[in-house]
Amino acid sequence: MPKLVKLYITQVLIGFAIAAGFVGMLLYFNVANLWHLVTHNDAGIIAVIVLWFANGIVFSGVQFAITIMRMADSEDEDQGGKRDDLPLVALEPVPVEVTAKRR
Template identity: 35%
Template sequence: MPKLIKLLLRHALGGAFAGVVFSGLLIWSNVVGLRHLVLETADGPLAAGIMTVFFVITFASVQMGRAIMAMAEPADDDTDYTPPSSGQLVPVRVENRG
């Protein structure tokens, strides 16, 4: 299997695990009455399942995106964007496209 696919799968699984843990913590800590909703209503397990699936999708996507963005190589250009230390203004030619 290619390295990139392994990287994405590993991070997707980590994000999915984080989504399940986060969903469980929300229910366990009874935020806005979620524990009551899940345990004492007929559609509570459905609501918990949908919430967990959406957290898994969100957290896995974020982890995969972070992994891809972390692969970027640093810029190697030698461009110096610091202003001149003498305090003098430097003229810059700008093309008028209007």
């Protein structure tokens, strides 16, 4: 299996584990009375699974993005956003004559 695929799968598993902890904390601290809603409804377990899955997608995407951005070499640090070698050009307005016919 390629290294990038292994890295992606690892980060997805970490993201879904973080999401499980996050959803567990939401239920434990009863944020927005979520524990009561989940335990007193027939579709409560489905709601928890959907909440975990949606947060897992977000957290795994963020986890993978952070990992990829941290892989930059130290020699790449001076390449972003600097344009010191280009001269700065000051724009000046130019008057334009416009003639209009009278009716």
